[in-house]
Amino acid sequence: LDMIAISIDEMSESLQYNINKNYVAEVKQKQAEINALQSQIKPHFLYNTLEVIRMSALSSKNKEVAQMIYNLASMFRYSTYNNGSLVSIRDEIKHSKMYLSLCATRYKGMLDYSIHVDDKYLDYLVPKFTIQPILENAINHGLRKGFCDNYIKVTIKEIDEEIEISIKDNGNGMSEEAIRKIKDGLEKNIQKPNSIGLMNINNRLKLNFGEQYGIYINSRINEGTTVSIKIPVLGDEVDNV
Incomplete structure (x- = not known):
């Protein structure tokens, strides 16, 4: 018992x-x-509020402000609703164009840009937020204040079954010592205050695709900087997780 x-x-x-x-x-x-x-609820509230502001700007015939608000709302929607780690190059480029448009309006008369990508690459996949953070770095650190010929060029091409994304500016550039430190940080994954975006992207590329992929930087002081991103060709057959 x-x-x-x-x-x-x-x-x-x-x-x-x-x-x-x-x-x-x-x-x-x-x-x-x-x-x-x-x-x-929060994103919907923000979208609805931005739309009200946009319509108010349109009613006041301020089309420039209305377009800026539309771009901002679209960028926020891209950030919050597209949860996959991989997105199409088409979507990533669209997001980047909206960001550049906002910056060109902010630095009116100081900044111009171009994006060159063949239509056959638009459905290829790329990690989300691969291009825009580098554009942000180029503007925040490379833009020459007071100059009217600042220029950023984005090109995408396929080389030996790999996609190479190039972001080139004609801005301030960096010294050999600064470049050496950034490259060392990328290799050792050392977080630096002025290159967190680069470290984040480089880390994600290597984790997703292997050590042979990542970010490469070339720069000359007062001549500009080129950031190249190398990833494998990814088509629709890859799961968007």
């Missing part, structure tokens, strides 16, 4: 433990679902 009583007690404790475990797991799942639903 003692053994039966002990077994019943142990069974009861085990049953209670599993009930509590499953209950807590269910509560956490419900909370996660609630949080996910709440997180969707």
Whole structure:
């Protein structure tokens, strides 16, 4: 009887433990679902607010401001709703064009840009947020204030079953010492305050595709900087995870 009583007690404790475990797991799942639903409300609120502001700008016949608001809203939508780690080059380029358009409006008369990509590459896949952070670096660190001929050129081409994305500017450039430090940081994954974007992208490329892929930089002081990104050719057959 003692053994039966002990077994019943142990069974009861085990049953209670599993009930509590499953209950807590269910509560956490419900909370996660609630949080996910709440997180969707915030972007919708922002989109709707931006749309109201855009329509107000249009009613005031301020088309430039309306376009800026549209670009900003579209960029935010791209950031929050396209959750895949891989996106089409078409989408990445569209996102980058909107960013450059906003910057060109901000630095009116100081900045121009061009993007050259053959239509046959547009459906190829690229890690999300591969191009825009490098454009941001080029503008934040390379733009020559007071000059009217700042230029950024983006080109995409295929070489030996690899995609090479090149972002070239004619800005401030960097000294050999600065370039050496950045290259060393990329090789050793050393985080630097002025190159967090580069480290992030380089890390993701190597984790996704292997050590032979990543970011390569060339620069000359007062002559500009070229950042090249090398990735494998990825088609629609690759899972967008």
